[in-house]
Amino acid sequence: QAKLGSPRAVNVDLQTDATLQVDISDALSERDKVKFTVHTKSTLPNFKQNEFSVVRQHEEFIWLHDSFVENEEYAGYIIPPAPPRPDFDASREKLQKLGEGEGSMTKEEFTKMKQELEAEYLAIFKKTVAMHEVFLCRVAAHPVLRKDLNFHVFLEYNQDLSVRGKNKREKMEDFFKNVVKSADGVLVAGVKDVDDFFEHEKTFLLEYHNRVKDASAKSDRMIRSHKSKSPLSHNLHVLGKLFAIYMDLNQFFLKVSELFEKTRKIEARVAADEDLKLADLLKYYLRESQAAKDLLYRRGRALVDYENANKALDRARAKNKDVLQAETSQQVCCQKFEKISESAKQELIDFKTRRVAAFRKNLVELAELELKHAKGNLQLLQSCLGVLKGDT
Amino acid sequence: MAAEMEPPPLGDAGQTDFREIEDGEGFFVSTVTTLESPEPSSPDPPSMPAEGISTNGPKQEDISLDDDPEDLFAEATEEVSLDSPEREPILSDGPSPAITPVTPTAMLTPRMGLGTAEMFERSLDEIEEDDSGDTFDMHIAVSDPEKVGTFNTVLMYSYIKTSMTIFSKNETTVRRRFSDFLGLHSKLASRYLHIGYIVPPAPEKSIVGMTKVKVGKEDLSSAEFVEKRRSALERYLMRTVKHPILLKDPDVMMFLESSELPRAVSTQALSGAGILRMVNKAADAVNKMTIKMNESDAWFEEKHQQFENLDLQLRKLHASVECLVCHRKELSVNTASFAKSAAMLGNSEDHTALSRALSQLAEVEEKIDQLHQDQAYADFYLFSELLGDYVRLITAVKGVFDHRMKTWSKWQDTQLLLQKKREAESKLQFANKPDKLQQAQDEIKELEGKVQQGEKDFELISKTIRKEVSRFEKERVKDFKVVIIKYLESLVQTQQQLIKYWEAFLPEAKAIA
Numbered sequence: 001q002a003k004l005g006s007p008r009a010v011n012v013d014l015q016t017d018a019t020l021q022v023d024i025s026d027a028l029s030e031r032d033k034v035k036f037t038v039h040t041k042s043t044l045p046n047f048k049q050n051e052f053s054v055v056r057q058h059e060e061f062i063w064l065h066d067s068f069v070e071n072e073e074y075a076g077y078i079i080p081p082a083p084p085r086p087d088f089d090a091s092r093e094k095l096q097k098l099g100e101g102e103g104s105m106t107k108e109e110f111t112k113m114k115q116e117l118e119a120e121y122l123a124i125f126k127k128t129v130a131m132h133e134v135f136l137c138r139v140a141a142h143p144v145l146r147k148d149l150n151f152h153v154f155l156e157y158n159q160d161l162s163v164r165g166k167n168k169r170e171k172m173e174d175f176f177k178n179v180v181k182s183a184d185g186v187l188v189a190g191v192k193d194v195d196d197f198f199e200h201e202k203t204f205l206l207e208y209h210n211r212v213k214d215a216s217a218k219s220d221r222m223i224r225s226h227k228s229k230s231p232l233s234h235n236l237h238v239l240g241k242l243f244a245i246y247m248d249l250n251q252f253f254l255k256v257s258e259l260f261e262k263t264r265k266i267e268a269r270v271a272a273d274e275d276l277k278l279a280d281l282l283k284y285y286l287r288e289s290q291a292a293k294d295l296l297y298r299r300g301r302a303l304v305d306y307e308n309a310n311k312a313l314d315r316a317r318a319k320n321k322d323v324l325q326a327e328t329s330q331q332v333c334c335q336k337f338e339k340i341s342e343s344a345k346q347e348l349i350d351f352k353t354r355r356v357a358a359f360r361k362n363l364v365e366l367a368e369l370e371l372k373h374a375k376g377n378l379q380l381l382q383s384c385l386g387v388l389k390g391d392t
Numbered sequence: 393m394a395a396e397m398e399p400p401p402l403g404d405a406g407q408t409d410f411r412e413i414e415d416g417e418g419f420f421v422s423t424v425t426t427l428e429s430p431e432p433s434s435p436d437p438p439s440m441p442a443e444g445i446s447t448n449g450p451k452q453e454d455i456s457l458d459d460d461p462e463d464l465f466a467e468a469t470e471e472v473s474l475d476s477p478e479r480e481p482i483l484s485d486g487p488s489p490a491i492t493p494v495t496p497t498a499m500l501t502p503r504m505g506l507g508t509a510e511m512f513e514r515s516l517d518e519i520e521e522d523d524s525g526d527t528f529d530m531h532i533a534v535s536d537p538e539k540v541g542t543f544n545t546v547l548m549y550s551y552i553k554t555s556m557t558i559f560s561k562n563e564t565t566v567r568r569r570f571s572d573f574l575g576l577h578s579k580l581a582s583r584y585l586h587i588g589y590i591v592p593p594a595p596e597k598s599i600v601g602m603t604k605v606k607v608g609k610e611d612l613s614s615a616e617f618v619e620k621r622r623s624a625l626e627r628y629l630m631r632t633v634k635h636p637i638l639l640k641d642p643d644v645m646m647f648l649e650s651s652e653l654p655r656a657v658s659t660q661a662l663s664g665a666g667i668l669r670m671v672n673k674a675a676d677a678v679n680k681m682t683i684k685m686n687e688s689d690a691w692f693e694e695k696h697q698q699f700e701n702l703d704l705q706l707r708k709l710h711a712s713v714e715c716l717v718c719h720r721k722e723l724s725v726n727t728a729s730f731a732k733s734a735a736m737l738g739n740s741e742d743h744t745a746l747s748r749a750l751s752q753l754a755e756v757e758e759k760i761d762q763l764h765q766d767q768a769y770a771d772f773y774l775f776s777e778l779l780g781d782y783v784r785l786i787t788a789v790k791g792v793f794d795h796r797m798k799t800w801s802k803w804q805d806t807q808l809l810l811q812k813k814r815e816a817e818s819k820l821q822f823a824n825k826p827d828k829l830q831q832a833q834d835e836i837k838e839l840e841g842k843v844q845q846g847e848k849d850f851e852l853i854s855k856t857i858r859k860e861v862s863r864f865e866k867e868r869v870k871d872f873k874v875v876i877i878k879y880l881e882s883l884v885q886t887q888q889q890l891i892k893y894w895e896a897f898l899p900e901a902k903a904i905a
Contacts, residue, residue, distance in 0.1 A: 207740045208737075208742075214736065215734055221729070259880075356745075359746055360902075363901035366901075370890070374891045375891060381884045388880070389877060
């Protein structure tokens with residue numbers, strides 16, 4: 001079980017204003033679920049109180065996200081990507097294995113390993129909280145989505161939303177829907193857009209999304225191998241004790257093993273920071289770029305519908321049959337398309353602004369942290385060397 | 393054996409080499425450089441300070457060439473003799489510890505050049521019993537491995553610089569093959585191990601590694617293998633010559649100075665002698681289990697235990713350093729892969745400043761990857777190899793302890809035999825067989841002599857071991873300290889580089905607008 005008390009890092013740049021502020025003030029991890037305390041502060045009249053909290057689970061976030069996606073009114077917006085499911089399986093397994101192997105190691109070793117695994121668990125926990133919070137903040141910052149009724153219910157209704165997870169049949173339906181959608185997506189993407197802006201965005205997003213996917217995967221792998229598992233310092237320590245016959249060498253080894261212990265901790269922190277500033281950033285933009293692609297798809301779909309409606313209208317006029325029907329249909333399509341186009345343009349521009357700002361912030365922070373740790377390491381090494389050389 | 397080649401024209405100082413290199417150029421072509429004083433700190437991790445050499449005088453001939461077609465297993469076809477010389481522990485006709493130095497070329501006047509103090513030289517102020525008063529001042533470099541012959545045998549150059557009087561010259565260069573080193577070790581082991589001297593073990597054979605090199609596979613792993621071996625041979629030679637007794641051994645002198653060595657034929661792993669060695673080792677192991685020694689000397693008991701613990705712990709440390717090297721290599725690969733990916737991402741980013749920053753990030757990561765590789769290199773050569781050496785050295789130490797046990801056992805057995813003979817003799821006193829009685833008395837006299845000798849041998853080996861262990865421990869202390877400090881210095885350099893790279897990147901990141 002883990003509990004979270006303090007605020008965490010948000011890795012995307014967002015405008016927040018006083019009329020609606022949302023955050024996750026607390027979280028509790030139970031055996032197979034995480035309970036988030038969603039805290040809202042608002043001056044809007046829609047809410048009964050100015051400040052209130054509810055407890056939500058991951059499925060309820062997904063329900064909210066899906067309701068946005070399915071809402072035709074929001075077709076012209078980039079729907080903030082849903083947070084990933086909290087996944088503690090790997091971490092839990094490791095902790096369990098440790099528990100089983102407790103008898104085979106010394107108390108010292110056990111405590112140390114336990115601390116490390118617990119720290120890992122806590123890190124994953126903090127991350128999942130951050131992901132869920134970012135989603136809510138994005139919604140709250142969006143001029144239209146923040147007014148959504150489901151969103152208000154999500155924030156305020158203090159009972160369980162009784163959102164059950166999808167059953168097998170619904171999952172199958174989703175699967176087929178996705179297949180159809182991707183096939184359609186390819187078709188729609190093939191249609192050249194008259195508008196240069198959108199044509200450029202289409203090409204750009206397609207390539208960008210793929211590259212971000214690749215970079216995200218490679219950064220994960222790199223950061224994973226940063227966590228070296230060599231028990232070097234421990235073994236040096238034991239060796240030092242063996243060299244007890246020579247008092248000076250014993251001290252020597254002990255100092256060296258202490259040094260390695262400290263530098264190892266710094267290395268772990270480097271890996272954790274890289275994870276936060278680089279890997280998480282890439283993961284997030286992987287999901288956002290997908291959401292942007294979805295928007296382009298919807299617009300493309302609307303465009304195709306509009307063009308088809310035009311053709312239908314021409315045919316109807318030519319045959320002079322069902323003209324009114326065709327006219328209405330064409331108008332609807334036209335309006336839909338124009339509505340989407342208008343907001344989509346702004347959405348995509350905002351996306352770029354957000355993206356650039358987020359990358360800037362994170363890259364700067366990454367560099368600063370790397371420098372901090374490298375300098376820390378250097379100082380440790382140099383001071384230890386000074387002592388050791390002085391001894392010999 | 394070796395074909396006769398004409399010696400190079402005399403007085404030709406720059407071109408004393410006369411090699412035949414098949415397959416174009418050898419691995420590392422030896423360059424004859426002028427003598428220079430070494431730099432105080434060498435930035436490259438693996439090389440012991442590689443000295444420049446200058447070949448001296450007319451005596452210097454550099455032509456130990458093997459011209460005969462190299463059959464990989466040629467040496468395996470020699471005869472197996474149960475009385476092969478290395479099997480017989482030479483008890484009384486081996487050179488005793490206090491030998492006077494024998495110079496192979498006594499005619500030349502010893503040069504008293506000034507030895508340069510090098511980073512890796514520690515002047516041992518030990519004075520052995522009959523020492524001529526020479527302080528240890530010698531530097532050996534093994535380098536410039538070179539492939540020769542149709543089967544790409546690798547020859548190593550051994551460069552020696554010394555001011556010690558026991559050597560005929562200040563500088564010597566000879567070419568040696570791996571089996572020469574093994575042969576030297578084999579001789580030293582058979583001569584000195586059983587009387588308690590810790591003979592440094594030779595580097596291990598590797599059939600796979602060597603075969604790759606021999607068949608001319610020029611990939612990274614065979615280059616690494618050659619370098620690993622070169623470094624190991626250098627350390628081996630240095631340890632051997634640092635031992636004041638071993639240094640004066642005529643075989644060692646010959647190894648260091650003479651241009652031609654008789655081929656060591658019994659060192660091939662697959663040879664008959666090799667198999668015999670394995671059999672002997674097994675027999676020894678069995679014997680060890682059955683000898684129950686009454687240890688009267690607590691010092692030995694304690695030391696034995698200490699070495700057991702040390703062995704265990706060194707192996708663990710060795711394993712964890714190897715693990716570390718592995719991880720660093722993995723990290724390097726993944727960093728390089730990420731760098732490429734980041735570059736691609738930068739390319740597709742349509743915001744100019746961000747695109748540039750991402751490309752810069754990719755460059756930084758690429759440089760960091762190179763850093764990781766260099767660090768792994770250092771980890772390996774500085775740390776891991778040293779630990780491996782010590783694990784093998786401790787095995788030699790344990791071997792010496794075992795020999796002491798065997799010596800004791802032999803002495804005890806002789807005593808038992810004497811006792812039996814005495815009993816038999818006293819019985820014979822009452823039988824009327826004067827010639828048998830005489831024989832028995834003769835045998836008893838002989839055995840009494842042997843018992844005395846056995847006791848002396850035991851005391852001698854005990855004394856030698858005490859000295860050797862104390863010397864070993866001092867050396868070990870120095871070795872480890874030096875290496876660890878070097879290793880830490882390499883870590884310092886890595887961090888300094890990292891700082892440089894990120895400092896260069898930070899303004900680029902800030903410039904994103």
